Amino acid sequence: MTAAGAEGGRGAGAHRAPDDDAGPAEPDGVRRDIPPLEVDGVTVRFGAVTALSDVSFTVAPGSLHAVIGPNGAGKSTLFNVLSGVYRAAAGEVRFGDVRLDRMRPFRIAGVGVARTFQNLALSGRQSVADNLMIGRHHLTRTGFVSAGLRLPSATREYRRHAARVAEIAEFLDLGDQLHRPVEGLSYGDRKRVETARALCTEPKILLLDEPVAGMNADETRRMAQTIGDIRAALGISIVLVEHDMGMVMSLADRVTVLDFGRRIADGTPAEVQSDPDVIKAYLGAGT
Numbered sequence: 001m002t003a004a005g006a007e008g009g010r011g012a013g014a015h016r017a018p019d020d021d022a023g024p025a026e027p028d029g030v031r032r033d034i035p036p037l038e039v040d041g042v043t044v045r046f047g048a049v050t051a052l053s054d055v056s057f058t059v060a061p062g063s064l065h066a067v068i069g070p071n072g073a074g075k076s077t078l079f080n081v082l083s084g085v086y087r088a089a090a091g092e093v094r095f096g097d098v099r100l101d102r103m104r105p106f107r108i109a110g111v112g113v114a115r116t117f118q119n120l121a122l123s124g125r126q127s128v129a130d131n132l133m134i135g136r137h138h139l140t141r142t143g144f145v146s147a148g149l150r151l152p153s154a155t156r157e158y159r160r161h162a163a164r165v166a167e168i169a170e171f172l173d174l175g176d177q178l179h180r181p182v183e184g185l186s187y188g189d190r191k192r193v194e195t196a197r198a199l200c201t202e203p204k205i206l207l208l209d210e211p212v213a214g215m216n217a218d219e220t221r222r223m224a225q226t227i228g229d230i231r232a233a234l235g236i237s238i239v240l241v242e243h244d245m246g247m248v249m250s251l252a253d254r255v256t257v258l259d260f261g262r263r264i265a266d267g268t269p270a271e272v273q274s275d276p277d278v279i280k281a282y283l284g285a286g287t
């Protein structure tokens with residue numbers, strides 16, 4: 001159980017929050033239009049292997065909910081079910097009244113769910129701005145091809161999206177990298193571009209798949225700070241799937257712990273940290 005530690009994870013954003021289009025938030029900062037994410041009895045099998053067994057938990061609107069567990073616990077499988085990549089053999093995933101478990105991955109952005117990938121999935125030769133613009137695609141009316149043809153309405157729309165991209169890049173501390181090819185950026189910054197691209201879809205819920213995997217201590221601290229800032233500034237829900245229990249403890253409101261495909265604990269960070277089953281699972285895994 002390492003403790004990477006997030007400095008002041010919540011609320012103390014170094015940057016102005018990007019104005020989102022979602023209208024006013026509740027006094028607690030949570031956006032009004034964010035439904036709960038309900039994972040209900042989800043089972044996933046790969047042949048004889050049961051990767052997830054009857055897993056249930058709820059991500060409250062506007063909360064930062066971590067899913068942790070030792071190697072092979074089923075975290076990636078769960079993440080892939082939430083983002084429509086894997087089909088569950090049983091159970092449901094509901095986001096408000098939308099069934100995510102029946103939805104194809106490319107449709108999921110349209111209902112306000114954005115994900116990042118454990119391994120970077122960016123176009124290296126393209127600029128940061130171009131990569132971020134990909135996140136806006138489903139929000140365009142005219143399409144960027146029409147913008148390429150310089151139709152006035154499309155050009156106006158393109159400019160509006162470009163301004164929003166610049167704003168989100170600034171928020172993620174990437175403002176001065178906007179026109180650089182992604183392949184020239186540090187690993188930590190490339191991971192930040194991926195998070196920025198997910199935010200460019202204007203999500204109601206952000207699914208982060210091991211956002212600090214492969215980062216050094218400094219990059220990990222910055223990313224932890226950023227994740228807290230995103231939640232505080234935008235009032236959206238965040239699901240953080242992480243290998244490292246210490247990394248999530250200062251950030252998460254609630255933690256679900258998986259082991260061998262089963263939910264072994266669900267509670268506040270303090271509750272799960274002192275749970276004997278969780279301690280046993282982590283010690284057994286030598287983490």
Ligand SMILES: Nc1ncnc2c1ncn2[C@@H]1O[C@H](COP(=O)(O)OP(=O)(O)OP(=O)(O)O)[C@@H](O)[C@H]1O
Nearest residue numbers: 046049051069070071072073074075076077078243
């Ligand atoms: N595509 C697959 N085919 C067969 N078995 C799989 C597949 N994906 C995962 N598994 C198995 O399902 C179980 C859960 O794996 P999963 O990758 O979801 O765990 P994890 O918690 O993400 O592990 P890690 O922390 O090592 O990434 C493991 O036993 C794994 O071997």
